[in-house]
């Protein structure tokens with residue numbers, strides 16, 4: 500089982516995705532576990548009425564040293580959150596070196612299928628720090644030797660969706676997460692056009708037909724056609 504630990508200031512933002520379909524089943528079957536940590540609970544100011552809108556919440560951001568626009572996520576709440584997760588783990592076993600700590604950034608190392616497979620194979624616990632604002636105090640990365648990961652060449656509002664992308668992709672690699680039908684689907688190969696009933700789809704007075712070879716029943720020919728289509 501892989502346990503994903505997500506540190507975020509929006510602890511419910513991923514609830515719906517995690518409570519449907521394959522990821523729901525994977526959690527139920529104890530193949531993966533997802534634990535969410537509300538970063539504000541690790542802030543010193545937790546019980547201070549800092550701002551009227553932040554009644555019982557702690558501050559987790561501050562202005563950048565040296566000036567500049569935006570806010571930076573402070574190191575201390577993040578350090579406390581990560582440390583608390585690591586401590587729980589350490590008590591249990593020597594899990595620590597099987598724990599990976601990931602920070603998200605648009606300029607991090609590009610996440611791909613190879614990293615997904617490797618993470619699934621190597622780690623029992625994956626801590627995902629979902630930053631917001633203009634970034635995370637650089638000392639967090641240094642202290643925990645965290646890896647900075649990007650999910651693509653675009654800038655998102657925060658690390659929550661990247662965290663979800665990693666969970667989805669890594670979970671697919673865990674044995675038993677995909678059912679037999681879904682695995683077959685996977686084996687069919689990426690990039691090969693798929694068709695299902697009906698044989699003819701009509702749209703704006705035009706017919707769109709299934710390639711004849713797929714209806715021929717000739718498995719050798721179908722295989723050849725698929726090979727020709729695959730990218």
Ligand code: ADE
Nearest residue numbers: 603604605649650654655
């Ligand atoms: N945070 C903002 N944009 C991101 C991206 N593309 N990948 C990972 N983290 C991000």
